[in-house]
Amino acid sequence: MYRNFSIVPNIIFGRGSFNQLDDILQTKRKGRDSYIVFVLDHVFRGKKLEGRLPLRGKDLLLHVNVTDEPKTKYIDQLVAEIRASNPVLPDGVIGIGGGSTMDIAKAVSLLLTNPGSAADYQGWDLITIPAVYHVGIPTLSGTGAEVSRTTVLTGPEKKLGINSDFTLFNQMVLDPELIAGVPKDQWFYTGMDCYIHDVESLQGTFLNEFSKAYGEKSLDLCRQVFLGDHPDRDDKLMMASYFGGMSIAYSQVGACHALSYGLSFVLGTHHGIGCCIAFDYLEDIYPEGVREFRQMMEKHDISLPRGLTKGLDAAAMDKMATVALGLVPLWENCLGKDWQQVMTRDRILDMYSRM
Numbered sequence: 183m184y185r186n187f188s189i190v191p192n193i194i195f196g197r198g199s200f201n202q203l204d205d206i207l208q209t210k211r212k213g214r215d216s217y218i219v220f221v222l223d224h225v226f227r228g229k230k231l232e233g234r235l236p237l238r239g240k241d242l243l244l245h246v247n248v249t250d251e252p253k254t255k256y257i258d259q260l261v262a263e264i265r266a267s268n269p270v271l272p273d274g275v276i277g278i279g280g281g282s283t284m285d286i287a288k289a290v291s292l293l294l295t296n297p298g299s300a301a302d303y304q305g306w307d308l309i310t311i312p313a314v315y316h317v318g319i320p321t322l323s324g325t326g327a328e329v330s331r332t333t334v335l336t337g338p339e340k341k342l343g344i345n346s347d348f349t350l351f352n353q354m355v356l357d358p359e360l361i362a363g364v365p366k367d368q369w370f371y372t373g374m375d376c377y378i379h380d381v382e383s384l385q386g387t388f389l390n391e392f393s394k395a396y397g398e399k400s401l402d403l404c405r406q407v408f409l410g411d412h413p414d415r416d417d418k419l420m421m422a423s424y425f426g427g428m429s430i431a432y433s434q435v436g437a438c439h440a441l442s443y444g445l446s447f448v449l450g451t452h453h454g455i456g457c458c459i460a461f462d463y464l465e466d467i468y469p470e471g472v473r474e475f476r477q478m479m480e481k482h483d484i485s486l487p488r489g490l491t492k493g494l495d496a497a498a499m500d501k502m503a504t505v506a507l508g509l510v511p512l513w514e515n516c517l518g519k520d521w522q523q524v525m526t527r528d529r530i531l532d533m534y535s536r537m
Contacts, residue, residue, distance in 0.1 A: 188350055190328070190329055194206075195420075198357065200359070203317075215239075215240065217239060217272050218274045218276060220278065222278050231278070231321070251452060252334070254338070260290050279322070291313035292348060295312065296310065303346075305345065318355075319357070320423070322369070323361050324423050324426075325376070326428075329354070329424055332344065341444075341446055373407065373419055376426040378457050378471075380398075385516075386435075393429045397429035397430075400424075434512060438468075439457065439460075440516075444503065444504075449491075499534060503530045
């Protein structure tokens with residue numbers, strides 16, 4: 183049976199489009215005492231972007247710390263903070279930042295309407311009540327969080343997303359001006375998340391013409407951005423992120439993302455750089471992609487950290503492997519239904535030991 187999946191219904195793209203946010207939100211404000219929650223990456227505290235937020239009346243501004251990958255307990259804390267400030271549901275939750283910030287906004291919008299902890303919903307289609315209206319506004323491009331039905335969270339037992347059609351944003355605002363001036367390493371690692379989405383989708387066993395169409399265009403844009411020199415590279419990367427997210431929406435990612443989840447859970451490695459570290463050891467699975475990835479690193483003078491797992495005890499290494507192996511759909515997309523005969527625990531432990 184074919185999966186009937188949802189997509190973000192409202193999209194604005196273009197330089198300066200962030201200026202329309204107030205008009206968008208006016209249509210959602212229900213009355214004089216209503217309010218909207220703005221979830222803003224803490225790096226923008228006191229910066230120009232914070233001053234541009236269309237705050238009104240009882241609106242609540244949350245500066246969220248994304249130094250670490252989002253955790254389920256952090257989502258629970260933010261939801262409790264919102265409820266303590268105002269017992270009424272907000273009219274909207276607006277996530278402004280990189281992938282982690284947008285994932286936090288998605289998770290908060292879900293947990294405001296669904297009971298329990300964020301950890302209760304790590305998995306596929308466990309959410310039963312629609313989220314509060316929520317908007318995604320990326321200030322980094324590459325993760326595809328703006329279009330994804332997943333909010334990736336680290337829980338007490340696992341790193342796994344809240345995967346649901348209700349997770350999807352109701353609106354996204356894609357303004358390339360917002361990603362100007364991002365530090366080079368962060369720009370590269372986040373962009374490579376998109377590039378790796380494309381490689382894993384296009385070489386996966388779940389591939390279909392829908393995913394292929396989006397993935398091929400995203401890959402072409404990534405090559406223009408990271409191997410060429412284009413004055414409109416921010417516009418191109420923002421669209422590559424969108425198309426890459428759409429490509430995996432109807433297929434799946436693969437080995438690199440599974441391995442990066444293990445790194446993140448045990449070592450706290452951020453997703454973008456974690457994907458880059460893992461991808462560099464997957465030449466036997468994605469030979470052309472890894473070779474091109476290394477060309478991109480050379481062009482932008484990027485050096486990956488080494489020796490991350492040196493000194494880890496056997497229990498930590500085993501936990502890392504358990505987290506990676508638990509992502510069954512990713513391995514099946516990568517290696518097929520008999521993936522367990524190919525990707526053994528010993529093979530994964532060997533790869534981790536070399537990282």
